[in-house]
Amino acid sequence: MADLRTTYMNLSLKNPVIAASSSLTSSLEGVKKCEDAGAGAVVIKSLFEEQITQDKNRMIGSMNFDAYTDAYDFFNSASADFYLDEYLGLVEDAKDSLDIPVIASVNCVSSGQWIEYAERFENIGADALELNIFVLPSNIGTSGSRIEENYFEILGNVKKNINIPVAVKIGYHFSGMGNFINNISNKGADGIVLFNRFYKIDIDIENLSLKSSPLLSEPGEIYLALQWIALMAGEVSSDFSAATGIHDAEGVIKHLLAGAKSTQLCSTLLKNGVKHIGEIITDLELWMDRKGYSSISDFNGSLSQENSSHPESYERSQFIKSVIGSA
Numbered sequence: 001m002a003d004l005r006t007t008y009m010n011l012s013l014k015n016p017v018i019a020a021s022s023s024l025t026s027s028l029e030g031v032k033k034c035e036d037a038g039a040g041a042v043v044i045k046s047l048f049e050e051q052i053t054q055d056k057n058r059m060i061g062s063m064n065f066d067a068y069t070d071a072y073d074f075f076n077s078a079s080a081d082f083y084l085d086e087y088l089g090l091v092e093d094a095k096d097s098l099d100i101p102v103i104a105s106v107n108c109v110s111s112g113q114w115i116e117y118a119e120r121f122e123n124i125g126a127d128a129l130e131l132n133i134f135v136l137p138s139n140i141g142t143s144g145s146r147i148e149e150n151y152f153e154i155l156g157n158v159k160k161n162i163n164i165p166v167a168v169k170i171g172y173h174f175s176g177m178g179n180f181i182n183n184i185s186n187k188g189a190d191g192i193v194l195f196n197r198f199y200k201i202d203i204d205i206e207n208l209s210l211k212s213s214p215l216l217s218e219p220g221e222i223y224l225a226l227q228w229i230a231l232m233a234g235e236v237s238s239d240f241s242a243a244t245g246i247h248d249a250e251g252v253i254k255h256l257l258a259g260a261k262s263t264q265l266c267s268t269l270l271k272n273g274v275k276h277i278g279e280i281i282t283d284l285e286l287w288m289d290r291k292g293y294s295s296i297s298d299f300n301g302s303l304s305q306e307n308s309s310h311p312e313s314y315e316r317s318q319f320i321k322s323v324i325g326s327a
């Protein structure tokens with residue numbers, strides 16, 4: 001059988017399928033189920049920066065619910081009372097009970113007081129820390145470069161405080177995406193998770209009111225991250241973890257071919273149950289056997305732009321040429 005082992009941020013994973021941060025990873029029972037189903041690692045449900053500084057009233061007042069899938073979940077689930085100590089307790093218990101890497105996660109918007117506590121994640125044994133950073137760039141007075149500076153400041157200050165690997169999970173609202181990813185990498189991100197999926201608004205045309213867009217992703221949402229991972233893998237030293245719209249082995253395989261070191265799954269597990277991880281892993285193994293690959297490294301990144309014999313086909317100019325050419 002094929003060898004599914006991979007390395008993500010210097011962590012050894014038995015396979016590249018990670019249970020993403022969500023309500024499925026907000027309890028010891030939940031993360032154990034993920035491990036039992038075969039996950040290569042788990043990212044624990046995010047702790048909010050405001051929970052660390054215990055300023056819940058400010059959090060409720062300032063939260064932009066339209067943007068945060070995780071905030072929606074936070075206020076609608078039993079995990080609503082996590083604070084730092086409980087959270088650290090969960091990470092510690094997970095470390096004691098699981099054999100796979102346990103990645104802690106903080107949802108943050110500033111490099112404020114919470115960073116003083118970042119080393120506690122390392123002290124209780126978390127294998128890595130994932131920073132889920134998102135500032136909705138809707139303020140007409142704030143420039144793109146100021147927003148980017150904020151990301152660099154948070155990452156730089158966290159890196160000063162801890163020695164475990166740090167991943168940054170980002171959205172897609174950056175005008176100079178390649179440059180931004182390169183800068184995040186140069187500021188020390190060991191991993192970059194592309195992309196977080198934000199909770200958006202929809203409009204009910206009968207009741208003339210706002211309603212929520214679907215909480216869970218569809219497989220068709222895979223392409224944005226796929227393109228950016230294919231473009232950036234090999235360009236920067238950080239490892240990429242793919243997220244959003246990965247619902248089956250095909251999605252995992254595409255991202256590995258594009259150059260991701262790992263993949264993060266959430267919606268498909270909420271839809272089909274955590275056991276779906278096992279089916280995906282079996283399908284990945286079967287595909288590798290069918291293609292004659294004995295290890296992930298045999299094909300990982302083979303279809304990234306860097307390794308392509310037609311690198312121009314990853315760029316829009318080539319797309320336009322082919323559309324005009326065939327018209």
Ligand SMILES: Cc1cc2nc3c(=O)[nH]c(=O)nc-3n(C[C@H](O)[C@H](O)[C@H](O)COP(=O)(O)O)c2cc1C
Pocket residue numbers: 020021022023045046047069070073105107132169195196197215216217218243244245246264265266267268
């Ligand atoms: C109910 C729910 C809760 C989530 N909570 C978090 C969270 O706490 N932290 C985080 O970084 N992402 C959170 N996410 C985002 C997921 O980790 C994932 O990045 C996103 O759903 C896209 O992946 P998918 O297409 O596999 O669902 C949450 C998503 C859902 C649906």
